[in-house]
Amino acid sequence: MYDDNITLTDVKKEIDPSKQGEVLFYEQKKPFGRHFYIESYGCQMNFSDSEIVASILAEQGYSPTRELENANLILVNTCSIREKAEDTVRQRLTVFNKIKKDNPEVMIGVLGCMAERMKSKLLEEEKLVDIVVGPDAYRDLPKLLNQAEEGEKSINVLLSREETYADISPLRLESNGVVAFISIMRGCDNMCSFCVVPFTRGRERSRDVFSILAEAEDLFNRGYRDITLLGQNVDSYKWTSPETGSTVNFAQLLEKVANIHPKLRVRFTTSHPKDITDDVLYTMARHDNICKYIHLPVQSGNSRILELMNRTYDREWYMERVEAVYRIIPDCAVSSDVITGFCSETEEEHKDTLTMMEWAQYSMSYMFFYSERPGTLAARKLIDDVPEEIKKRRLQEIVELQRNISLQHNLKDVGKVFEVLIEGDSKKSDQYFKGRTSQNKMVVFPKTENLKPGDYVFVKIGDATGATLKGEMVQN
Numbered sequence: 001m002y003d004d005n006i007t008l009t010d011v012k013k014e015i016d017p018s019k020q021g022e023v024l025f026y027e028q029k030k031p032f033g034r035h036f037y038i039e040s041y042g043c044q045m046n047f048s049d050s051e052i053v054a055s056i057l058a059e060q061g062y063s064p065t066r067e068l069e070n071a072n073l074i075l076v077n078t079c080s081i082r083e084k085a086e087d088t089v090r091q092r093l094t095v096f097n098k099i100k101k102d103n104p105e106v107m108i109g110v111l112g113c114m115a116e117r118m119k120s121k122l123l124e125e126e127k128l129v130d131i132v133v134g135p136d137a138y139r140d141l142p143k144l145l146n147q148a149e150e151g152e153k154s155i156n157v158l159l160s161r162e163e164t165y166a167d168i169s170p171l172r173l174e175s176n177g178v179v180a181f182i183s184i185m186r187g188c189d190n191m192c193s194f195c196v197v198p199f200t201r202g203r204e205r206s207r208d209v210f211s212i213l214a215e216a217e218d219l220f221n222r223g224y225r226d227i228t229l230l231g232q233n234v235d236s237y238k239w240t241s242p243e244t245g246s247t248v249n250f251a252q253l254l255e256k257v258a259n260i261h262p263k264l265r266v267r268f269t270t271s272h273p274k275d276i277t278d279d280v281l282y283t284m285a286r287h288d289n290i291c292k293y294i295h296l297p298v299q300s301g302n303s304r305i306l307e308l309m310n311r312t313y314d315r316e317w318y319m320e321r322v323e324a325v326y327r328i329i330p331d332c333a334v335s336s337d338v339i340t341g342f343c344s345e346t347e348e349e350h351k352d353t354l355t356m357m358e359w360a361q362y363s364m365s366y367m368f369f370y371s372e373r374p375g376t377l378a379a380r381k382l383i384d385d386v387p388e389e390i391k392k393r394r395l396q397e398i399v400e401l402q403r404n405i406s407l408q409h410n411l412k413d414v415g416k417v418f419e420v421l422i423e424g425d426s427k428k429s430d431q432y433f434k435g436r437t438s439q440n441k442m443v444v445f446p447k448t449e450n451l452k453p454g455d456y457v458f459v460k461i462g463d464a465t466g467a468t469l470k471g472e473m474v475q476n
């Protein structure tokens, strides 16, 4: 989910004719019309936001293109979470700048977290950028584009306390027609000391429950079968009806979405260990279609480091939460995010992270070495004193450990039968389908004729690597 690599967000070439909206949209594409090209970086929220942006641009007569050279407007939706993420964007901007030098009519826009973090400094440093737009200002894009077309640099980085884009129907980009993401909240109030997100995304706010349910129902009716509810801290979702004053919490929202249809799989990310309640776990246990998978980032296994990180839980609290998960949902998979080499982390404290990973038996982890971000609490109050080679060596150790744990985790699935939702052809061969289990594990199995993406099948696992399960279909 947190990917510093380049990913192109754009409409897929093959479009299922049953997806009316997308076909219509695709047909609008005229060779001489206005086209935008968008690349997204960072977390799923950004990818989801790019679909909001695409929808806003479609209203203005822009169609998406996968080809940079066909674009009148080049957009990059950026991430600031680590220095490397920002470096990648800078490199991409040099490529876009070259295009603009050849064709000065082309407009370049920087969206997302880096736009928000750097503000007008970005326009000063990147002379060829025309538009800078923060995550809460996408509704202003038509106006900003007009200004830029007049030759004026334009910027809007205002953060909002209310904006959730609830009424904007996202234009699904790069969709396989089966899997989709729904943003249920924006911003974050947690202030983990290492994290730039509260500064780039602003205050936490929850989206209207009815608009979430309407979006999920619409997706189901259009053939989607696997939706992920997105937020930086989904467990603190809380929506209050302006009419009645009644509230909906995350467990209640989860239940409502699960009740849309038993064939609609429901996932969510990210959970915060301080906020995940037993109520959420019992709701998951009660509904077969709420996937048995929780991403529960630990960050560090050491209580002193957790305190410096301002995570507001300690090792014991975290372990109790994981125990509750396995007790209430015995077949649940848990995954994590881990940071190595945070300010003043000792070798012993690093070992606490290793033992935590072993103990928690994560099915997988996203692992990073600490990267100081300007303006964060850690940057202001703590010293980034662990040398880079040590950070990287510790990272290597946790990556290797996780590789082992993932393999053992997957080998335990050999011989078992899982219900798999088919998502498409496997990457390596079109003779194989790929799909996921409820536990979020990728399964590859030989194709048969009468099946298609969006169908559920039962697969008996015969073999496993650290990343994938392999199996054969069995009759239910």
Ligand code: SAH
Pocket (backbone or CB within 6 Å): 002, 081, 082, 194, 195, 196, 197, 231, 232, 233, 270, 271, 272, 297, 299, 337, 338, 339, 368, 369, 370, 371, 372, 373
């Ligand atoms: N809201 C989510 C995480 C969002 S950022 C949560 O609270 O878990 C995704 C991950 O990036 C974090 O979990 C953390 O592991 C990592 N990360 C964030 N800031 C970082 C930094 N300054 N250096 C290295 N990794 C960082």
Ligand code: SF4
Pocket (backbone or CB within 6 Å): 188, 189, 190, 191, 192, 195, 196, 197, 198, 232, 233, 272
């Ligand atoms: Fe960042 Fe912490 Fe908020 Fe996650 S919970 S986005 S790590 S401040």
Ligand code: F3S
Pocket (backbone or CB within 6 Å): 002, 041, 042, 043, 044, 045, 046, 078, 079, 080, 081, 112, 113, 196, 197, 200, 201
């Ligand atoms: Fe990156 Fe912003 Fe997401 S900093 S991880 S794109 S919220």
